[in-house]
Amino acid sequence: MNDNKLSAAMSIHHASGFGRTFAKASAPKSKSGRAASPASPCSLVFPLALFHTGEVRTWIFCSALPVCLSLLTPAWAAPSHARRRPAVLMYTVNRADAWKDFQHHAGQIDIIAPQVLVANARGQVSGNVPPKLAQLAARDQVRLLPLIINAGFNETLMDRLLHSPAAERRMVRSLVRRARAGRWWGVQFDFEHIPARDRARYNALARLAGQALHRAGKRFSVTIVPRMSDRPGDFTAGGWRDWAGVYDYRALARASDFLTIMTYSEYSGLTRPGPISGLPWIRRCLRYALRQAPARKISIGAAFYSGIWRGPAGIRLASLPLVPSRYRPLHPNPWKSHVPESAELMRVWQQLPGRWQERQQAYSAVRQTATGTEVVWYSMARSLQALLRLTRRDHLAGISAWRLGQEDPGVWKLLPARRAVPLAAP
Numbered sequence: 001m002n003d004n005k006l007s008a009a010m011s012i013h014h015a016s017g018f019g020r021t022f023a024k025a026s027a028p029k030s031k032s033g034r035a036a037s038p039a040s041p042c043s044l045v046f047p048l049a050l051f052h053t054g055e056v057r058t059w060i061f062c063s064a065l066p067v068c069l070s071l072l073t074p075a076w077a078a079p080s081h082a083r084r085r086p087a088v089l090m091y092t093v094n095r096a097d098a099w100k101d102f103q104h105h106a107g108q109i110d111i112i113a114p115q116v117l118v119a120n121a122r123g124q125v126s127g128n129v130p131p132k133l134a135q136l137a138a139r140d141q142v143r144l145l146p147l148i149i150n151a152g153f154n155e156t157l158m159d160r161l162l163h164s165p166a167a168e169r170r171m172v173r174s175l176v177r178r179a180r181a182g183r184w185w186g187v188q189f190d191f192e193h194i195p196a197r198d199r200a201r202y203n204a205l206a207r208l209a210g211q212a213l214h215r216a217g218k219r220f221s222v223t224i225v226p227r228m229s230d231r232p233g234d235f236t237a238g239g240w241r242d243w244a245g246v247y248d249y250r251a252l253a254r255a256s257d258f259l260t261i262m263t264y265s266e267y268s269g270l271t272r273p274g275p276i277s278g279l280p281w282i283r284r285c286l287r288y289a290l291r292q293a294p295a296r297k298i299s300i301g302a303a304f305y306s307g308i309w310r311g312p313a314g315i316r317l318a319s320l321p322l323v324p325s326r327y328r329p330l331h332p333n334p335w336k337s338h339v340p341e342s343a344e345l346m347r348v349w350q351q352l353p354g355r356w357q358e359r360q361q362a363y364s365a366v367r368q369t370a371t372g373t374e375v376v377w378y379s380m381a382r383s384l385q386a387l388l389r390l391t392r393r394d395h396l397a398g399i400s401a402w403r404l405g406q407e408d409p410g411v412w413k414l415l416p417a418r419r420a421v422p423l424a425a426p
Helices: 003-021 096-108 131-139 155-162 165-182 196-215 237-244 249-255 279-290 342-351 381-393 409-414
Strands: 049-052 057-060 087-092 111-119 147-150 186-189 219-224 258-261 298-303 307-311 336-338 355-357 362-369 372-378 398-402
Touching: 087 096, 096 131, 096 342, 111 131, 111 165, 147 155, 155 165, 155 196, 165 186, 165 196, 186 196, 196 219, 196 237, 196 249, 219 249, 249 258, 258 279, 279 298, 279 381, 298 381, 342 372, 362 381, 381 398, 381 409
Parallel strands: 087 111, 087 398, 111 147, 147 186, 186 219, 219 258, 258 298, 298 398
Antiparallel strands: 049 057, 307 336, 307 372, 355 362, 362 372
8 A cells, every 4th residue: 555545545445335344455555475385295205314393303214215204293293384473574665764664673574565566557567676675675585575556546547457468468577577687576466446347357367467477486465455255235336346346365365375465444534433453353354264265375464553533522432432344434524534653653652542442452542632532543562462363373374564664663572583484375
């Protein structure tokens, strides 16, 4: 998601009727992972080998014939993915605060995903990875996964692109060429506001891009809008037609190495105040996703930002109940929202510390000012802790955090140094 469009884009998401049934980058801004499949043990022959299963270390004498060592793993041993920490993907934009965070915390990041590439209706790709970011990523062995978006997240542009096979091929060739030249780990699609009628065409474009990037030895990922069902009737007409309906979770999972579910902005600029990504809402979105795609191909979106709402005077937090998942945006909406950068966030926290909301796993606060009521919903380190527990419980591939430069500095205490295991290959 384009940083200067964050509040606006999230507002559009809700205006489209998604309400709490949607979340993001995103769905940008979407806007995690790495993957390198180890060699099959069936292809290995050892006269003598040390087999290490984590808790169990056993000497195994093998014949000269190929033996599938995986069969010798004790049945009670925990699956390997259960012992791995989730892969950490961080989105970034061209801002000084984001760059400073990457410099300081590169050793805790598995994948860095800069939002730098833009496609037009003719399939021409502009933008590139800043050289200093690429150099730091290479030096610290952070995998580089640039995002490509449709210019301005424009729906008409995307519709035209998907109706031109020549434009699609042009775009994919450009991505492969750039990935090779820049030694990128791969590319992530962060195309948003695509007409639902283009679902089959978008699936075909994802297959085309995935096949071409895989042939080049690169990874391919797709951001998807979070939802809790595949029923158009659960959305307003615009919410399904212009926002959520295009994403075929199963087809996109097959075409890609992993999906980022953009679970941010449960509440946004067109709603009353509420949690950025309340845990009950995330769980419902994830429950649906796990019926469509394997856990090893799902990276869950982590909101690294908080929201400040300013509205009419005299309002108490108790008078702002959290609404059900089929909630529609407010029209007109008396609330104006704002997403603070990290430094501002900590100043606000010092002035107005939040109260922990156990069910939502988030902090909230309210105060009266000279101009009205100010409500803050914080996404702090404690909120990330709950999401990491969920990620480990469901054996997800990892988290995708939007974005560097907006977070509570305390989140870095929860993210150990690398390495996580690679994200799944298709």
